[in-house]
Amino acid sequence: MRSLIESIAAALARDGLILRGGFNITDGEAAPPGLSGAPVKSVLLVGQAGAEPWPHFLRWRENQPQTIVNPLDTWSREVIGAVAKDFGARAVSPSDKPYLPFQQWAMRAEGLRPSPLGILMHPQYGLWHAYRGALLFEDELPVPAVQTAPHLCDACVEKPCLKSCPVNAYSGEGFAYQSCLAHVRGTDGQPCRSGGCLDRNACPHGTAYRYPAEVQAFHMAAFAGL
Template identity: 25%
Template sequence: MDRFLGADFLAEAGLNLQAVFDCAALPEAVLQPMRESGVPVEEYGRLVLLGHGGRRLWNRLQTFGMKTANPVDHYSLAITRQYIERYLNNAPHLILYPLTNFLVPLTQLGELAGWSQPAPIGLGINPTYGVWFAYRVAFLVSDNRSPATDYRLPATDHPCASCADKPCITACPAHAVRPDPQQFDIFTCVRRRLESNSSCADRCLARLACPIAPEHRYSLAQIRYHYGQSLITIREYIEERD
């Protein structure tokens, strides 16, 4: 596996999950939604996916400052732009995620990258960070300045396979979490979260019950921030729809 150019810089800033894909080798299931949303994927050689695992990004963000309406996205993009300037010689690139109208199948890319496997709670699970990771940035870059030709984590055993009790299932008060990840009931979950005085408004009790990688569990402040943001997004979506 080629070394990922500038990996330490990104990891130090909290973007410690990194993958590089050869655009020409991406599966059609990933390419199709991107093409349909106008991503000019054929004009670039590599797709770079960055994520955060654990607490470091949040801690770095406190120093950087929560200065905007989308501080996590703005911080992640600021670091990515510094990275492209310093390590990729400001190569021609196109930011795909976040804060664009492009559709990027992040979950499928995360599974291809070896970061994530489906878990009952409706999120992926990572072998190192458990359920405490997220996708932060995706961009296209010309292949002659790419950070690597191909860079992914090797496949590992599924973390849920060794979790006999599956406490995420019993911890969910709405019974939205089922043993089969495909059966996660997103509508029941959303209804529960929107109830007044919901115990799920600013956290997910099922996610908190997961025993994998507790050392990487987000702080309560970070949990409340992310779930607060997602609740705002859900409410805005419902208002627009109605």
């Protein structure tokens, strides 16, 4: 017989999504409200590895108005929301306002740390993964313990992710958002628009999960407002 967490994972898998770990809220810790308004006791992160959800998203999009703003967020909310309803959870999204601490949740749930690009480095997926939402439960769940893994960036001496961008968008000083945006929108930004961030693609880890060019182009267009 499946456990609750296994059943949730199976429901998410129908749309190419996966559980990305979770945790229980500790005594005295601030917690967001659940369905009833009471503080939640457990958080399960939902996301993807590689581009598994892409064909599911495309099939959904075929029957939607092309004027939808942020269609991937809309699809994610629908899919995760349906699973939440089936299992008595509250579904939340990284783009919901007021913003919830998704990156802190992710680091806590999977024991990950940020790469120089700000994206969390995963020991298997590299930089090719994402978090699409979370399921909040008012009951405490038997969440598996976090398996700590080495941070791959610590052993990476060359740091190719900081040497491939033509405008040096990423550095020790942070992300030069305006420089990146201007470059992507400009004449010289075609490689980024069609194939994704050059710095991200330069990372040697998790390449088996690298998003296809069309997926990277979709995300780059959303970033640049194209």
